[in-house]
Amino acid sequence: MKPHQLICLICGHLNRFAAQGSSGWPDCWACNASLVSDAVAGIDEAIHNAAILHDSLPLIVGYWTPGSRSSRHTAAEFARTAKDLRDAARFAHLDPDSFPGITGIVQPAALPLIVLYARGIEVARSSCIPISTPNLGVYPARDSRSICVNG
């Protein structure tokens, strides 16, 4: 089995470990947070960029600015999907207004935006989940729930 490496979405440290064991996912060696959970992690720009580069699990990042009706709807559905897809992918949220540098990297045409990253590259982007991907199928695969905001 290939070893995993995951950036801690709480403190940003790189964790390397053997494949997921019977006891589940390990905690971060630096801060003891769960490396894989069913929660959406609020991340900053540094953790965002490191996780995209290093993670061996797919990372699904939602970009929106809190406060609007559409962002509240997206956040709620995003959180539900994160619980459904625990162990298959990690979910994170970043507010582009708080980290303006991210706009140059991600170049969102509109918000909310959801991007699936895997193996260091962007695989798919959409304003909604499920997002269909050429290499990984459709996320989520076993659930047709849609969090499309605009239809």
Ligand SMILES: [Zn+2]
């Ligand atoms: Zn940590």
